[in-house]
Amino acid sequence: MNSIELFAGAGGLALGLVNSGFQHKAIVEVNKDACKTIRNNNVFDYGKKLYEGNIINFDYTTIENEIDLISGGPPCQPFSLGGKSQANNDSRDMFPQAVNAIREKKPKAFIFENVKGLMRKSFEPYFKYIILQLQYPSIERSTNESWEQHHAALEKYHAQSAHTGLEYNVTYKLVNAADYGVPQKRERVFFIGFRTDIHINWTFPEPTHSEDALIWEKWISKDYWKQHQLLVPTIDEKTLKKVEKIKKKYGSSKPQYLPWVTVRDAICNLPDPQKAHAKNFNQHIFKGGAKIYPGHTGSYIDDPSKALKAGTHGVPGGENMIRYEDGSVRYLTVRESARIQTFPDNFQFEGSWSEVMRQLGNAVPAKLAEKIGLSIFNALIEIKGLT
Template identity: 55%
Template sequence: MSSIELFAGAGGLAMGVARAGFQHTAIVEWDHNACQTIRANKSHYDSHGEDFDLYEGDAREFDLSRYKNNIELISGGPPCQPFSMGGKHKGNLDDRDMFPIAVRSINEILPKAFIFENVKGLLRKSFSDYFNYTCLQLSYPNITKKNIETWEAHLSRLVQAKEKGVQPLYKVGFKLLNSADYGVPQKRERVFIVGFRSDLSVDWEFPRATHSEDSLIYKKWVTGEYWKKHNISKAAKYDPPKRFLNRIKSQKERGMRYPNTLPWVTVRDALSGLSDPEHPSLLDPQNHVYTPGAKIYKGHTGSPWDEPSKTLKAGAHGVPGGENMLVRDDGSVRYFTVREAARLQTFPDDYFFHGAWSETMRQLGNAVPVKLAEVVASSVAEALSGKA
């Protein structure tokens, strides 16, 4: 099945889509270093050994017309800065808002399905009208905005069409997903917007979570399997959460199996096999280089070993202050290396990131975890498989 990836960044979503069985016809990204990263790892995007076009430039200038009615899936992560909790919160007033381009691509190409990803901040109350507007545009991409029309006036026309029972071109749904719930060693919440062309009559739901915090706590404090796996004997020093143990007791009394999911993947799980970057090993993969200067700030204290990491972030100049850090056993902190951050984003160890440390960390902070992308894209591929 053919696909086009817009706003590709370092390629996390694109790789997950390829792993799900889609073959990219084109990948679009404006940032030079991110494009160099994709070029250096091109084989990861060729699910069937075929080539694709990498367009390095503004997505607004990409010629979509030649792909009309010839693409199964359009995917992408429109720049998140307009809606990010850490951004300037300009939303649709930010010239980096690329959702209009996402809508235009759907209208011009008419793919069978689409997957778009963005930050949790998109669901904030202050953006609710614009988010509703975006979803309606994706549902009715053929009801286009007029040149002199405000987005509010366009929204009013779209609402009227829906209320009159006009059949949408796409059936659109969205959900806030926590990456940790799907086996990613990172607590990263992102909004996924997924649509299927209405004439296909696809019945689809977001994939169910496969991992949970409850299961991780169970493996730590009930069976002790987690500590045994990592040869850690100090677990007895920790106090297990009584709230959780009371729930376990209740479940057992009712004769129910508990838990029924896999445990969240922790930082310790993810970084297993890598040396301390301050004392590197010749066996370490590329991009595993220590960077000094990590400091704790109020509210930014780093990620503990035995939980999924906090959300990796991308500042305007790489790593924002007090972020993307590991808390050592003695309480001190250090920055994650590029390779460690890549593992937390579930990129493979042979995936090389192009650019200086700050630039590569920015690519990683903006990326979609590969594993989460694959889970969502695989469910979309399965839904489409019988709708050729």
């Protein structure tokens, strides 16, 4: 099935969609280093379909194929808790360009991802405006029309009994990547839309992993520590209370889900990056200087990582640091960070360390993208009558 990837970054969402069966007819990205990353990985056919430049200048008429899916992560700085949070007043708000792509190519479906901050109460009017734009992309905003005026026009159209323009059924959900086997507590909102004329009844794929199951394996069956050939550590009072609740909830039957994947699970077969033989692993290079200070404590090795971030000044909150049992910390290597984002080990990132960490911090975990992508792919296959 044919797809277009917008705001591709390093290609986490694009990679997951390739693995779920979609074929990109165009990949659009403006950042030069991210474009180098896409070109240097043959999963994207060495970037032959890549358009490097501002999406505003992209010509959709150059794509002759019928498009089944449009996907992407519109820049999230306007809504990020770590940014200035200017939303629609921020020039980096690219949701209008995502809507324009839908209007131009009329795909059967779309998938867009953004930060949890977009769902804050203060953004609620604009959030509703985004949903209406995605529902009715043919109701275009005029040059002199404010977003509030356009919002009112969309609401009026929505209230009508008869709709004649392009229309989508839109579903959104706040998703924690850890619930789908990603070693990272990364909460992001996903917008999924299907064109109303193809009559698809679709729901988000069910979670496969849970924190309850991880706590069970750590503190009830103790299988987690056995698997890693470690002594069972002393349990703290806060965790003990969680364990008692889980025992009461499940009795003698373990949770039905798989356990959350931890940082240790993700990197256990990589060598210590400070050892000489670590250089044999792709981009597994030690970087010194990691330290703890208030609000910057790292990610505990026996839990999923905090959400990797793309801060302009490095690693806000210490999300890009491992915190060991003794309280010591070190920076994740590029390869370890890539595993946290579920990129394959042969995936090569281009740019300086800070630029690569920015690419990784902005990426959609490839495994999560594949799971959501596969559910969309299967829904579209069914309406095409294919197997």
